[in-house]
């Protein structure tokens with residue numbers, strides 16, 4: 024059970040505390056080692072040190088008020104201008120640094136809502152159209168801002184379907200969304216077709232290049248066949264791109280870039296009746312950490328086009344090798360035709376989550392996905408030296424995943440139990456069953472996730488799956504061993 028902890032009465036020596044912090048990190052994923060496929064984009068110690076030094080230099084500064092820190096105002100403007108240039112923006116292109124991809128997306132949706140209030144005042148509840156592969160941040164934005172999301176199933180190649188979008192557009196639609204690439208499968212949606220559709224219907228078109236924005240342009244420069252996705256495509260009105268991903272900046276930095284001033288202004292929030300003075304803020308955050316802005320500026324200048332191109336090529340060459348090895352392994356398939364360094368593996372003759380569990384035993388860390396079940400891989404320069412190890416471990420893991428074992432039997436029993444209870448219990452008991460499953464799953468998965476995903480798969484579409492996930496998340500946050 025969770026208990027409250029008092030703040031220590033007396034301060035302690037920083038050195039001892041830092042050792043404690045180091046020790047706490049021991050169980051974290053080892054992102055320097057290259058066996059991690061998620062959350063951290065590592066370009067090597069030199070880049071990291073340069074970016075860290077810039078972050079530390081602006082550790083205490085706050086970009087909330089541009090007149091208090093002209094330094095940050097200038098750094099932000101330069102980062103925005105360099106990114107707008109990278110995306111072939113016109114002289115009108117403008118935007119902001121935000122705390123991450125989610126905030127950039129929230130801002131794009133909020134700006135679209137304000138734009139619609141002005142230009143389409145007859146719309147009561149605005150709608151955006153997006154593929155089911157689009158990032159959940161769009162749903163979060165709709166949830167926060169009172170907008171309806173019209174979700175369109177991806178086509179047989181797992182790409183957003185312009186035809187499906189066309190059918191989903193109605194009198195309430197304000198914006199279409201394309202991903203470059205989609206996070207789950209690493210596929211660049213047909214941006215040209217979607218942007219044309221937006222243009223011909225008088226709609227906005229947002230391209231989510233959160234994960235691709237700082238790698239696709241460099242891959243294109245290196246000669247890889249990258250589909251057009253930026254402002255060079257007529258009809259694209261905004262782009263989100265995370266410099267804290269393939270931009271190798273510090274966490275807490277993304278960009279939202281618009282092709283017109285009006286949209287950027289629609290993002291701002293002003294409250295002028297406050298006793299504390301006139302409050303104006305460009306994005307969701309109040310206080311805006313100077314460190315992440317300075318670090319973003321440092322990354323762009325330190326690496327330069329040459330550095331980014333080199334890193335992009337290294338990641339892509341490695342990704343192609345990792346994918347080739349996976350394709351040549353019996354029973355494993357790559358989903359769709361990935362455009363860059365992100366891909367997902369699935370299987371139609373075995374349980375892909377078992378493969379995930381077996382790979383985890385070798386120290387590889389990857390996310391599990393659903394609809395269809397798959398494993399997610401983000402390749403970075405950190406993976407370049409591990410191609411042979413990947414081949415060896417994947418072969419062994421795949422052979423093991425196909426064999427029966429005690430754990431698999433246990434998993435089958437748990438899933439069978441859920442399946443049986445689901446059939447025999449009245450609907451009103453489903454939420455209790457989910458509560459129970461939520462408690463067991465978060466505590467008992469012990470590093471293996473196949474059982475958890477199997478059970479969640481069984482509960483899909485039954486009662487309120489969101490409640491189950493909320494229970495699990497609450498326990499994970501609040502309980503030491505969950």
Ligand SMILES: Cc1ncc(COP(=O)(O)O)c(C=O)c1O
Nearest residue numbers: 123124125158205206231233234
């Ligand atoms: C395509 C895409 N959009 C949005 C996001 C959200 O970014 P963040 O986690 O920085 O909020 C991600 C994160 O991986 C992403 O891949």
